[in-house]
Amino acid sequence: MNIRDIHHVAIICSDYKVSRKFYVEILGLSVIAETYREERHSYKLDLRVGEHSQIELFSFDNPPARSSYPEAAGLRHLAFEVDNIEDAIAHLSEHDIKVESVRVDELTGKKFTFFQDPDGLPLELYEI
Structure with a gap:
C-alpha cells in the first residue's frame, strides 16, 4: 500500500x-x-x-444528529492550516462566527483554536 x-x-x-x-x-x-x-x-x-x-x-x-461534541468515537474534528491565526479569527468574527480562545500546542509550540460549522461540526484553525 x-x-x-x-x-x-x-x-x-x-x-x-x-x-x-x-x-x-x-x-x-x-x-x-x-x-x-x-x-x-x-x-x-x-x-x-x-x-x-x-x-x-x-x-x-x-440526517441523524452528531452524538456528542467532540469526544464521540470516530472523527473528532477537521483542522485547516492558516498562515496567521489572528487574521483568520478576525475574518470569522466579521461573519459572527464564535471562535474559542487561542491555545498553543505544547508539543509543537504552534497556535490553534476551534470554531463550528453550521451543524456544530468542530473545526480547527492551526497556524503553520
Whole structure:
C-alpha cells in the first residue's frame, strides 16, 4: 500500500444552502463541482482545500444528529492550516462566527483554536 495524501473529507449537512454559504463564501473554499442527485434528493458539493485536498459536502433528508461534541468515537474534528491565526479569527468574527480562545500546542509550540460549522461540526484553525 502506498498512501500519499488525504484526498477528501466527507461532511453531511442538515441545511445545504446554509452550509454551502459557510464553506464557500465565509471559509473561501472554491467549488470544483456541484451535483444534484434527483433520485436521492441530495446535493454533492466538491470543494478545493489547498492544493491537493477536498471536502465533499453532502445533503440528505433528515440526517441523524452528531452524538456528542467532540469526544464521540470516530472523527473528532477537521483542522485547516492558516498562515496567521489572528487574521483568520478576525475574518470569522466579521461573519459572527464564535471562535474559542487561542491555545498553543505544547508539543509543537504552534497556535490553534476551534470554531463550528453550521451543524456544530468542530473545526480547527492551526497556524503553520
